[in-house]
Amino acid sequence: MKTELVPKKKYSIISYICLLIGILCFLFVFITPTRIANAGNIVGDYITVALTVAGIILSIITMMKKTEKKGIAILSFILSSSFFIFWIIAIILLFTGQISFAP
Numbered sequence: 348m349k350t351e352l353v354p355k356k357k358y359s360i361i362s363y364i365c366l367l368i369g370i371l372c373f374l375f376v377f378i379t380p381t382r383i384a385n386a387g388n389i390v391g392d393y394i395t396v397a398l399t400v401a402g403i404i405l406s407i408i409t410m411m412k413k414t415e416k417k418g419i420a421i422l423s424f425i426l427s428s429s430f431f432i433f434w435i436i437a438i439i440l441l442f443t444g445q446i447s448f449a450p
Contacts, residue, residue: 349383359407362419368402369426376429395430402427438441 373379375395383391406424409415440446 354408356414358416358419359409359412361405362415362423365402365405365409365423365427366419368398368405369423369429372398372402373426373429376433385433399427401433 372395376384402423404413406420406427407419410417441448
């Protein structure tokens with residue numbers, strides 16, 4: 348009877364890069380002192396969208412790997428999606444009348 352050695356799952360450097368990108372996306376969207384997205388500057392929005400796309404793609408790649416743990420990848424996917432989550436929340440609040448349409 349043969350026993351197969353199963354490689355131990357661990358986090359790679361890609362997981363930690365995804366997490367860093369996700370944290371940056373979250374900071375750029377939701378935290379006021381570091382907010383560059385939705386602040387009236389188009390360059391900040393471009394940077395945030397680029398980081399969002401890169402973070403989501405790297406998170407999906409990391410989740411597809413068989414030898415990776417999935418915890419950091421899922422967390423970084425959620426954090427990287429914060430730009431889209433912000434706009435979904437803003438649209439829901441706008442349609443329900445919780446925030447006004449004009450400043």
